[in-house]
Ligand code: SF4
């Protein structure tokens with residue numbers, strides 16, 4: 001008989017993730033571990049009132065930083081009002097595919113970043129050094145649009161982090177990382193920052209995950225440092241449908257922790273194979 005899934009203690013709320021656009025995205029990447037797309041409404045977009053309520057709850061709990069994700073956050077008509085709400089309270093990270101960041105949007109973001117007391121950081125996703133490598137994973141024309149978005153950010157004075165999911169395994173090697181860093185320098189980023197993301201056996205990405213049956217965590221895998229290393233020890237995720245331990249498990253119904261953030265301030269069960277991936281990769285969604 002397999003061991004029961006271990007619970008991870010919840011230490012405190014450092015980071016609140018908000019799935020502002022739900023699972024709505026302008027593209028439908030082949031490896032998206034939450035299966036987002038133009039018509040995917042597993043999670044609907046959050047309203048401005050829902051975002052404000054969650055941020056106020058988090059602030060009262062001493063939350064130190066905020067992160068917006070989706071789907072694609074720049075599809076939300078109220079995104080800039082949401083940005084203002086978060087930036088008034090702490091540093092903000094926005095995850096984006098970069099495709100909707102035109103020069104005016106980049107300028108607007110840069111002005112907010114300059115005016116804010118807290119930092120604004122953007123993380124743009126790419127999955128290759130070229131359209132030939134990226135677009136079979138993310139969609140036709142995505143490489144050109146995403147790199148244009150990165151150039152627009154740089155021109156406005158914002159240097160984004162770039163996230164690469166290692167579906168092309170060579171990107172995780174020293175040579176692969178160097179090639180990616182060279183690409184980012186070529187896009188004008190003076191101090192390139194890469195975030196490498198392992199493939200998770202979830203959503204559309206489950207089709208490209210190779211391990212079968214997937215391993216799971218047991219209590220023996222964890223130690224006293226685990227709540228500090230795994231992001232679910234110090235972070236939570238809210239969507240329009242409730243609260244979750246992290247951005248990775250939002251489509252796993254058994255992982256749902258309650259209707260809002262206050263219901264999720266307790267240990268979470270590390271029952272999913274994705275938890276094993278987090279553990280072995282020491283992975284966190286944080287930058
Ligand atoms: S990986 Fe990101 S950009 Fe691609 S479909 Fe999912 S949410 Fe959209």
Ligand code: SF4
Nearest residue numbers: 232245246274275278
């Ligand atoms: S997937 Fe990772 S971050 Fe999410 S609950 Fe499991 S271990 Fe924690």
